[in-house]
Amino acid sequence: MTVPGKANLARGVRGRFIRDRLMTSVFTGAGWFAILFITLIFAFTFREAMPIFTDPEVAREANLHEFFVKQLEGERMEQRFVWQPVGDIPKFSFVPLILGTLKATFVGLLVACPLGVAAALFSSEFAPPRLREWIKPMIELLAGIPSVVLGFFALMVLGTWLQEAFGFTYRLNAWNAGIALGIALLPVVFTISEDGMSSVPRYYREGSLALGASRFQTAWKVVLPAALPAVFASFVLAFGRAIGETMILLMAGGNAAITSWSLGDPLRTLSATIAAELGEVVFGDPHYSALFFIGTLLFVITFISNSAGQWFIGRMQRRMQGES
Amino acid sequence: MTKSVRQEPEPAPKIEVTGFNFFYGELHVLHDIVMDIPEKQVTAFIGPSGCGKSTFLRSINRMNDIIPGARARGAITLDGQDLYAKSIDVVALRRKVGMVFQKSNPFPKSVYENVAYGLRIGGVNDRNVLDEVVERSLQRAALWNEVKDRLNTSAMALSGGQQQRLCIARALAVDPEVLLMDEPASALDPIATQKIEELVYELKSNYTIVIVTHNMQQAARVSDRTAFFMLGKLVEYDDTNTIFMNPKQKLTEDYITGRFG
Amino acid sequence: MTSGDAFDSTLTRVIPSRRRRRIGEYLWVFLLGFSIVLILAMLGVILGDVIIHGAGHVSWTFITESPRQGLAEGGIYPAIIGTTFLVLLMTIAAVPLGVATAVYLHEYTPAETPKQAWSRFRTAEGADRRKLFGTVVLSLLAKVTRSAVANLAGVPSIVFGLFGLGFFIQFVGGTMDRLTQPAGEIVWGQGNLLWAALTLALLTLPTVIVATEEALRTVPADQRAASIALGATRWETIRRIVLPGALPGILPGAILAISRGAGEVAPILFTGAAYYLPFLPESLSSQFMHLGYHVLILSTQSPDVEATKPVLYGTVFVLLILTFLLNLTGVLIRARTRTKLRSGS
Ligand SMILES: Nc1ncnc2c1ncn2[C@@H]1O[C@H](COP(=O)(O)OP(=O)(O)O)[C@@H](O)[C@H]1O
Numbered sequence: 001m002t003v004p005g006k007a008n009l010a011r012g013v014r015g016r017f018i019r020d021r022l023m024t025s026v027f028t029g030a031g032w033f034a035i036l037f038i039t040l041i042f043a044f045t046f047r048e049a050m051p052i053f054t055d056p057e058v059a060r061e062a063n064l065h066e067f068f069v070k071q072l073e074g075e076r077m078e079q080r081f082v083w084q085p086v087g088d089i090p091k092f093s094f095v096p097l098i099l100g101t102l103k104a105t106f107v108g109l110l111v112a113c114p115l116g117v118a119a120a121l122f123s124s125e126f127a128p129p130r131l132r133e134w135i136k137p138m139i140e141l142l143a144g145i146p147s148v149v150l151g152f153f154a155l156m157v158l159g160t161w162l163q164e165a166f167g168f169t170y171r172l173n174a175w176n177a178g179i180a181l182g183i184a185l186l187p188v189v190f191t192i193s194e195d196g197m198s199s200v201p202r203y204y205r206e207g208s209l210a211l212g213a214s215r216f217q218t219a220w221k222v223v224l225p226a227a228l229p230a231v232f233a234s235f236v237l238a239f240g241r242a243i244g245e246t247m248i249l250l251m252a253g254g255n256a257a258i259t260s261w262s263l264g265d266p267l268r269t270l271s272a273t274i275a276a277e278l279g280e281v282v283f284g285d286p287h288y289s290a291l292f293f294i295g296t297l298l299f300v301i302t303f304i305s306n307s308a309g310q311w312f313i314g315r316m317q318r319r320m321q322g323e324s
Numbered sequence: 325m326t327k328s329v330r331q332e333p334e335p336a337p338k339i340e341v342t343g344f345n346f347f348y349g350e351l352h353v354l355h356d357i358v359m360d361i362p363e364k365q366v367t368a369f370i371g372p373s374g375c376g377k378s379t380f381l382r383s384i385n386r387m388n389d390i391i392p393g394a395r396a397r398g399a400i401t402l403d404g405q406d407l408y409a410k411s412i413d414v415v416a417l418r419r420k421v422g423m424v425f426q427k428s429n430p431f432p433k434s435v436y437e438n439v440a441y442g443l444r445i446g447g448v449n450d451r452n453v454l455d456e457v458v459e460r461s462l463q464r465a466a467l468w469n470e471v472k473d474r475l476n477t478s479a480m481a482l483s484g485g486q487q488q489r490l491c492i493a494r495a496l497a498v499d500p501e502v503l504l505m506d507e508p509a510s511a512l513d514p515i516a517t518q519k520i521e522e523l524v525y526e527l528k529s530n531y532t533i534v535i536v537t538h539n540m541q542q543a544a545r546v547s548d549r550t551a552f553f554m555l556g557k558l559v560e561y562d563d564t565n566t567i568f569m570n571p572k573q574k575l576t577e578d579y580i581t582g583r584f585g
Numbered sequence: 586m587t588s589g590d591a592f593d594s595t596l597t598r599v600i601p602s603r604r605r606r607r608i609g610e611y612l613w614v615f616l617l618g619f620s621i622v623l624i625l626a627m628l629g630v631i632l633g634d635v636i637i638h639g640a641g642h643v644s645w646t647f648i649t650e651s652p653r654q655g656l657a658e659g660g661i662y663p664a665i666i667g668t669t670f671l672v673l674l675m676t677i678a679a680v681p682l683g684v685a686t687a688v689y690l691h692e693y694t695p696a697e698t699p700k701q702a703w704s705r706f707r708t709a710e711g712a713d714r715r716k717l718f719g720t721v722v723l724s725l726l727a728k729v730t731r732s733a734v735a736n737l738a739g740v741p742s743i744v745f746g747l748f749g750l751g752f753f754i755q756f757v758g759g760t761m762d763r764l765t766q767p768a769g770e771i772v773w774g775q776g777n778l779l780w781a782a783l784t785l786a787l788l789t790l791p792t793v794i795v796a797t798e799e800a801l802r803t804v805p806a807d808q809r810a811a812s813i814a815l816g817a818t819r820w821e822t823i824r825r826i827v828l829p830g831a832l833p834g835i836l837p838g839a840i841l842a843i844s845r846g847a848g849e850v851a852p853i854l855f856t857g858a859a860y861y862l863p864f865l866p867e868s869l870s871s872q873f874m875h876l877g878y879h880v881l882i883l884s885t886q887s888p889d890v891e892a893t894k895p896v897l898y899g900t901v902f903v904l905l906i907l908t909f910l911l912n913l914t915g916v917l918i919r920a921r922t923r924t925k926l927r928s929g930s
Pocket residue numbers: 348351353371372373374375376377378379380391
C-alpha cells in the first residue's frame with residue numbers, strides 16, 4: 001500500500017505500543033486500587049460501628065440515647081453522665097469524653113491560633129528574607145516532632161512545671177494537655193496562614209505603602225484581611241487535627257472520664273478512649289461497637305472540618321488568582 | 325528581494341488537504357480547508373492571530389489529539405495516507421512530521437540528551453550511533469560550532485536563539501520528512517531570527533517545511549508558497565511572489581499592506 | 586492645645602499622635618516577632634530537655650542490646666530494628682502506590698472538570714457520546730478521589746488504627762486463617778508487622794499522593810508537548826520527562842510523609858506493636874517492638890518511673906534522631922530545589 005521510500009505510518013513499533021498500553025493498565029490499576037482502599041476506610045470504620053443500630057444484643061446496652069442523653073438518677077450522684085464500659089452494668093455516656101475533647105481542643109487552639117497567626121504575619125511581612133529562610137524549616141522541624149514525644153514531654157516535664165507555677169490540684173489537666181496539643185497545632189496554623197499571606201500579590205502592599213500607610217498598617221489592614229480565608233482554613237484544619245490527636249491526650253490528659261468544666265481537672269478525650277480501651281475489648285461486644293462508633297464520629301467530624309478547611313484554601317487561591 | 329521564477333514542473337504534493345474542518349468542542353475553528361503542500365519547499369501560513377494557523381499546523385502531526393474535545397472532519401494525507409485513518413500510528417506519524425514550537429521548549433537535560441531524546445525513546449542506545457546523529461543534527465541546525473564544547477551542559481543555559489535551534493536539531497534527529505514550525509522566531513531578537521530564517525532556507529533542500537509566521541517580511545523572505553487564513557478560512561493560497569505582489573483577493577491585499585491585523 | 590490659629594492647631598495635633606502611633610506600631614511588630622521567639626523557645630526547650638537527659642544514656646550497648654529488668658535496664662535494640670522494618674515496609678507499600686496513583690490522576694484521567702465534560706456530553710451525538718460518557722465518569726472519579734484524598738490526609742491516625750484492626754486483622758487476617766488453618770490457629774488474625782505496616786502505609790498514602798500530584802503539576806506542559814511531538818508514547822513521556830522533572834518535588838514529599846509515619850504510634854497500638862519482645866521479628870506475621878510505642882509504655886506503664894527515666898529519655902532521643910534525620914533530609918532537599926528554581930528563572 002505504501003510507496004517505497006515514502007513515509008510508512010502503519011502501526012510499526014509494536015513493542016513500544018504494547019509497553020505503553022501495559023503501563024496505562026498498571027497506572028489505572030494502581031489508581032483504582034488506591035481508590036478502593038480509600039472507600040474501604042470509610043466502609044469498614046462504619047461497618048464495625050453498625051451493630052449499635054442493627055444488633056439488638058448490642059443495641060440494648062450501646063445506643064444513641066445511652067451515648068448522648070442518658071443521665072444516672074439519684075440525688076447524691078456526683079457524676080450524672082458516666083463512661084464506665086467495664087462492669088456489671090456498663091455505662092456508655094459520651095458526654096464526659098466530648099467535654100474532655102472540647103476542653104483540650106479549646107486550650108490547644110487558644111495557644112496555637114494567636115501565636116501561629118502572629119508568627120506567620122511576622123514571617124511574611126517583617127522578617128528579613130534570610131531570617132525567614134530559617135524560620136520555616138524550624139517550624140517544619142517542630143511539625144516533625146512525633147506526638148508521642150510531645151505527650152511524653154507534657155507528662156514528664158510540663159505537667160510538673162505548670163503545677164509548680166500555678167498550683168493546680170492535678171498535675172495532669174486540660175491546661176497541660178492543651179498546651180502540648182497547641183504545640184502540635186502551631187505548625188498547622190503557621191504554615192497555612194503564612195502560605196496565604198505570602199500569596200497576597202505584591203501590588204496590594206505597594207498600593208497601601210504608596211498611600212502613605214506604614215508597614216504595620218499595611219500588614220494589619222491589607223495583608224491580613226486579604227489572607228483571611230487562609231487564616232480561617234488554618235484554624236479549621238487545626239481544629240480537625242486537635243479533635244483527632246490521640247497520643248498527647250492519652251499521655252498528658254490524666255485519663256479521667258469526668259464531667260467537669262474546669263480546665264484544672266484531668267480529662268479523657270474521645271480519641272484517647274479508643275487508644276486506651278480498644279486493646280482489651282472483646283470483639284463484637286457493645287463496648288467494641290461503641291469504640292468504633294467513636295471512631296466514626298471522629299472520622300465524620302474531621303472529614304467535615306477538613307472539607308471546610310480545603311474550601312477556605314480554595315477560596316483563598318481563587319481570590320488571589322482572580323485578582324492578581 | 326528577488327526570487328527566481330520557477331521553471332521546474334510543479335513538485336508532487338507531499339501533503340494533501342481536502343475538506344478539512346476542525347472543532348474545539350462547539351467552536352468551529354477551521355472551515356473546509358483545501359490545499360496541497362509541495363515537497364521540499366517552504367510553505368508559510370499567515371493571517372491575523374486567532375484565525376486557526378496553529379490549529380491547522382498541529383492537525384498535520386495530530387498534536388491536537390491531546391486536547392480534550394478537539395475533533396477533526398475531512399482528510400489530510402501524507403504521501404497518500406490518510407492521517408486520521410484508524411490504521412495510522414500517531415507515534416510513527418510524529419516521527420515523520422517533526423514540530424518546532426513558538427516558545428523554545430528544551431528538556432531540562434544536557435544539550436546532547438536533548439538531541440538524542442528521540443532516538444533513545446526509539447530504542448537506540450548505541451553510543452556511536454547517538455554521537456553521530458547528535459553531531460549531524462546539530463550541524464544541520466547550524467548549532468554545532470556553538471555547542472560542540474559543551475554538549476554535556478544543561479540546555480537551559482543556552483541563549484533563546486540557541487535553544488530554538490536546539491529544538492530544531494532535536495526534531496531533525498529522528499529523521500523527519502516534514503518540519504512544522506509555529507512562529508519559531510517570534511520570541512527571538514533580530515539576529516537570532518535571521519539565523520533561523522537562514523536555517524529554514526538551508527533545510528528546505530531536504531525537508532518539506534510548513535512555517536507559521538505573523539511577520540509578513542519573514543514569509544516573503546523564506547517561503548515558496550504562502551497561505552493566507554482568516555477567521556478559520558483559507559482565503560488565498562499561491563506562490564509567495566504572487567501573494568505579495570499580485571494578490572487576487574481584496575482581503576489578502578488589505579492584510580498584506582497592513583490595512584488591518 | 587487651644588491655639589487660635591487653625592493651621593497651627595492641626596499641626597500640633599497631628600505630629601505627636603503620629604509619633605505615638607509609630608511607637609505603638611513598633612511595639613506590635615515586636616510582639617509579632619516575639620511570638621516567633623516563643624515558638625522557637627518551645628522547640629528549644631523540648632529538644633534541650635531530651636538532649637540533656639537522653640543523649641548521655643545513648644551508648645553502644647543501649648542501641649545493640651535488648652531491654653532487661655522490666656525495661657528499666659539494657660537497651661532498645663529490638664525497638665530500633667522493629668521501627669526500621671516497619672518504616673521500610675510502609676515505604677515499600679506507600680510510595681510506589683502513592684506515586685502511581687498521583688500519576689494516574691494527573692496524567693491519565695481527563696484534564697477537564699466534570700462540568701466541562703458533562704456539557705460536551707450533552708451536546709455530543711452518535712459515537713462520540715459513549716466515549717464522552719467515559720470522560721464524564723472518569724473526570725468525576727478523579728475529582729471525588731482528589732477531595733477524598735485531601736480530606737483523608739487529615740483523618741486522625743487513631744481512626745486508621747481502627748481500620749487496621751477492623752479490616753486487616755479481623756477481615757483479611759481472619760479470612761486467611763479460616764482458609765489456611767484448619768486447626769483454628771490464629772496466625773494472621775492478630776496484630777503483626779505486615780498489618781501495622783499496611784495501616785501506616787494507608788496513613789501516609791494521601792500525603793504521598795498530594796505531594797506527588799503537586800510536583801507533577803510543576804512540570805511544564807510544553808515539555809510534555811515536545812516529547813509527544815518527537816513521537817514519544819505517553820509512558821515514555823512520563824518516564825523520561827515527567828517523573829524526572831517532578832522528582833525534586835516528589836522526593837521531599839515522600840520523605841516527609843515517611844518521617845511522619847515513623848513517629849506515629851496511634852495506628853500501631855492494636856495492629857502489631859508489642860510491649861516487650863526479647864527477639865527480633867522473624868517474619869511478616871511477627872509482632873515487633875517500636876520506639877514510639879516503647880516511649881508510651883515506659884512513660885505510662887512503668888511501675889517505677891524514676892528507675893526507667895534514663896531508658897525513657899534515651900529512647901525518646903533515638904526516636905527524635907530518627908524522625909529528624911528523615912525530616913531534615915526532606916526539608917533540605919526541598920529548600921535546595923526551591924533555591925534552584927529561584928535562581929533558574
Ligand atoms: N485548546 C483550545 N481550546 C479551545 N479553543 C482553542 C484552543 N486553542 C485555540 N483555540 C481557539 O481556536 C482559534 C484558533 O486558534 P489558533 O489556531 O491558536 O490561532 P492562531 O495560531 O492563528 O493565532 C482561536 O479562536 C482560539 O481561541
